[in-house]
Amino acid sequence: MMMNRKLLVPLLVFALLMMLLAFGFSLRDPHYLPSELIDRPFPAFALADLHWPDRELTEDAVRGNISLVNIWATWCPNCLVEHPELMRISSEEDIPLIGVNYNDESAAARAWLNRYGNPYEFSIVDDAGRLAIDLGVYGAPETFIVDSNGVIRYRHVGPVTREVWGEILSPVIKQIGTPG
Amino acid sequence: MIVELGHFSLILALGLATSLTLLPAWGVQTRNLTLMNTGNSIAAGLFVFLLVSFISLGYAFSTDDFSVNYVARNSNTALPDHYKLSAVWGAHEGSFLLWTLVLTTWTFAVAMFSQQLTVDMRARVLSILGGLATGFILFLLLTSNPFERSLPVYPAEGADLNPVLQDFGLIVHPPLLYSGYVGFAVPFAFAVATLWSGRLDTAWARWSRPWTNIAWAFLTVGITLGSWWAYYELGWGGWWFWDAVENASFMPWxxxxxLIHSLASTEKRGVFRSWTVLLAISAFSLSLLGGFLVRSGVLTSVHAFAQDPERGMYILVFLVIVIGSSLTLYAIRAQGIRGGAGFTWTSREALLLVNNLLLVVATGTVLLGTLYPLAYEAFTGGDKLSVGPPYFAAVFVPVVMVLFIMMAPSPHSRWKNTAEGFKLRRQAVYLLSSMVFVSILSLVFAEFIPVVVLITGIAFWIALNLADDLWGKLKYKRKKIQALVRQPLAYYGMCLGHTGIVVSIIGVCCTVYFSTENDVRMEPGEKLTMGEYEFSFQNMKKVTGPNYMADQGEFLVTAGGRPVITLYPEKRVYSASGSVMTEADMDPGIFRDLYVALGEPIGEQAWAVRIHVKPFVRWIWFGGLLIAMGGILAVVDKRYRSRRLREVTEGVPSEP
Known part of the structure; x- marks a missing residue:
């Protein structure tokens, strides 16, 4: 059967479109992270503590221990999804959780923590979203593993569930924890 | 128990959808009449099971069954009942269930109202719709099951519906929009069925026209409502943001x-057959693409509440299968669809062709603007960029301006050749008098802005031509009222649709050029004067709603010393989620809207306040409703039905 080549044009346009979308999709892969951020020090900042607005926190606050830095907000439904697991980690696991309250209203954020429980050692108020930009955050929730020298070792996009903890975060933390 | 019933019902629906895909198609291949006829009853069953499933989810919401994950995430005991209903489609899983319910409703309707279709054609169409339903239900069950429970431990209270969605507009917006999106599945199914059968006559255009019109009318109302909702609920005072999700609904529109215009040419004159088939495939493909863009999180937008990167892959694969296979079929089969009668460059066919090309170019510009950031990221390796209103103003607007200019003389055009219809001198007079009329209006009521005069002048020119055309039909009739009644409804549909465009153009143009906006810091007792209006901030007080607390401001608006209205904008904090929402208050009017929204508190007493005076903004949505009514009026036209009856008695007539 002879085929009219012109009739193939829509199919080709569509194929190009799909390639672009597939590419865009791969960029949004939950485990995708710009490589330049890994093994770099946590970006410098000077921001207030959510519960002690007079206290200024800097990048020194994330040094000293291996810690989990969790980007959260009251407007983010998935933050509520991961919240029970964060509560469990804070009470059962031996790793400090540090919150970054992102693009949020501090009063609402404190009310949220009062209501559901506070898993964080402290929360950094990033109301202007500057720290989140420096961290390259796509959206809340995201969780970073920062080692005792304040270097970012891993980044997880999306809610932390039991499986994510067991299969991804916990092994990475163990690996960092073993000296070598 | 009811929830399990819904879940089970959805699983049964999957079985039915699969058999709807396979049985009639198998019947067509084996020329088995009984198998071909199974489609009708399967389609009915599919609809019923989806409905049961949907009602079960609604029941779970109404009884606050928080053991169902989806309910726990999107409802709350304090949520008012009508929002519990709309919460069913307030997030991904439920809205997809609604989407699928709408598809099966359309499928059932096609089975019911297509008795005049040839048996094999109906079997093919239903089989294609069944295939789509199979894909959607599978997607629901595999990746987005709204019936999933978290047992034995479940929350005592739900997280509440996203406050942005707690609004009347959101109760009706998604069902209407989905009816439009999914409605395009019907002309798509007809087009693909035609390619599949290889019987490439114009009958499919006749069958598709009413379905396309209805779907298109739904989509029009859906988009209009969405724009209205964004205006009063998002608190920014804007009515269109060129946001990816808005674009996703605008492209299929x-x-x-x-498609509506090209179907007319194909049905009446047998021209542009393969083009029309391609448009039918494209309209639905763009609907699906819209679904992908919204759901996958490939593009970020104000509608970000709907995102989920995990599910994007399924939709992407689904898109490739559905659109890829139909376009491949098109490439193989479409050549035979060519043909039809000849026409000259001044004929109605030619005008409609230009209309089509302009609309497709306009769609292309929107698609480009929507995907360009993604392409840019792809080629630069991660740099981000956003395409905003300036791009669309520069690229989209000129294209539609040409379209509007083409619209003006279009009612006078005739099929084949418009020998004397155009009457250039008369057109020049009409255009000139429109411009003069609009200039006088602007000088008297506002100020003379050349662009505004040009655009609204063209709008009046279009309206004048519609009136002239109608008068031309009555001029020589003695009984004018009777002649008016005798005009086909489809003709009035066209008039109404085009009038709607005129109204919307005037609305958009005046809103864009004459709006005044002020973002100011105000304390109770302070006043702000904007044009003839004076806004005085009286006081602030705390109010309590069913599931929120709010700071409410009181603004007295006066014009020339006389009170106009008192507005009460609110800043709400929803108790369950802690979300903060701006609830603007406005005084709607035919010629202007007054709009006050509260921003952030600044210091002890003062607030950031946003005050807008927006002339003619209602016209944008009123025009949209007129357009949709035009579409529906055309479907109601008896000619659609009588022609179909003739077809039954005489068989498929050949085109002259």
Whole structure:
């Protein structure tokens, strides 16, 4: 059967479109992270503590221990999804959780923590979203593993569930924890 | 128990959808009449099971069954009942269930109202719709099951519906929009069935026209409502943001508009057959693409609440299968669809062709603007960029301006050749008098802005031509009222649709050029004067709603010393989620809207306040409703039905 080549044009346009979308999709892969951020020090900042607005926190606050830095907000439904697991980690696991309250209203954020429980050692108020930009955050929730020298070792996009903890975060933390 | 019933019902629906895909198609291949006829009853069953499933989810919401994950995430005991209903489609899983319910409703309707279709054609169409339903239900069950429970431990209270969605607009917006999106599945199924059968006559255009019109009318109302909702609920005072999700609904609308016009040419004159098939495929493909863009999180937008990167892959694969296979079929089969009668460059066919090309170019510009950031990221390796209103103003607007200019003389055009219809001198007079009329109006009521005069002048020119055309039909009739009644409804549909465009153009143009906006810091007792209006901030007080607390401001608006209205904008904090929402208050009017929204508190007493005076903004949505009514009026036209009856008695007539 002879085929009219012109009739193939829509199919080709569509194929190009799909390639672009597939590419865009791969960029949004939950485990995708710009490589330049890994093994770099946590970006410098000077921001207030959510519960002690007079206290200024800097990048020194994330040094000293291996810690989990969790980007959260009251407007983010998935933050509520991961919240029970964060509560469990804070009470059962031996790793400090540090919150970054992102693009949020501090009063609402404190009310949220009062209501559901506070898993964080402290929360950094990033109301202007500057720290989140420096961290390259796509959206809340995201969780970073920062080692005792304040270097970012891993980044997880999306809610932390039991499986994510067991299969991804916990092994990475163990690996960092073993000296070598 | 009811929830399990819904879940089970959805699983049964999957079985039915699969058999709807396979049985009639198998019947067509084996020329087995009984198998071909199974489609009708399966379609009915599919609809019923989806409905049961949907009602079960609604029941779970109404009884606050928080053991169901989806309910726990999107409802709350304090949520008012009507929002519990709309919460069913307030997030991904439920809205997809609604989407699928709408598809099966359309499928059932096609089975019911297509008795005049040849048996094999109906079997093919239903089989294609069944295939789509199979894909959607599978997607629901595999990746987005709304019936999933978290047992034995479940929350005592739900997280509440996203406050942005707690609004009347959101109760009706998604069902209407989905009816439009999914409605395009019907002309799509007809087009693909035609390619599949290889019987490439114009009958499919006749069958598709009413379905396309209805779907398009739904989409029009859906988009209009969405724009209205964004205006009063998002608190920014804007009515269109060129946001990716808005564009996703706008692209199928543009192509759908082209399709409606091109179907007319194909049905009446047998021309542009393969083009029309391609448009029918494209309209639905763009609907699916819209679904992908919204759901996958490939593009970020104000509608970000709907995102989920995990599910994007399924939709991407689904898109490739559905659109890829139909376009491949098109490439193989479409050549035979060519043909039809000849026409000259001044004929109605030619005008409609230009209309189509312009609409497709306009769609292309929107698609480009929507995907360009993604392409840019792809080629630069991660740099981000956003395409905003300036791009669309520079690229989209000129294209539609040409379209509007083409619209003006279009009612006078005739099929084949418009020998004397155009009457250039008369057109020049009409255009000139429109411009003069609009200039006088602007000088008297506002100020003379050349662009505004040009655009609204063209709008009046279009309206004048519609009136002239109608008068031309009555001029020589003695009984004018009777002649008016005798005009076909489809003709009035066209008039109404085009009038709607005129109204919307005037609305958009005046809103864009004459709006005044002020973002100011105000304390109770302070006043702000904007044009003839004076806004005085009286006081602030705390109010309590069913599931929120709010700071409410009181603004007295006066014009020339006389009170106009008192507005009460609110800043709400929803108790369950802690979300903060701006609830603007406005005084709607035919010629202007007054709009006050509260921003952030600044210091002890003062607030950031946003005050807008927006002339003619209602016209944008009123025009949209007129357009949709035009579409529906055309479907109601008896000619659609009588022609179909003739077809039954005489068989498929050949085109002259």
């Amino acid at each position: 543009l192509v759908g508009t082209a």
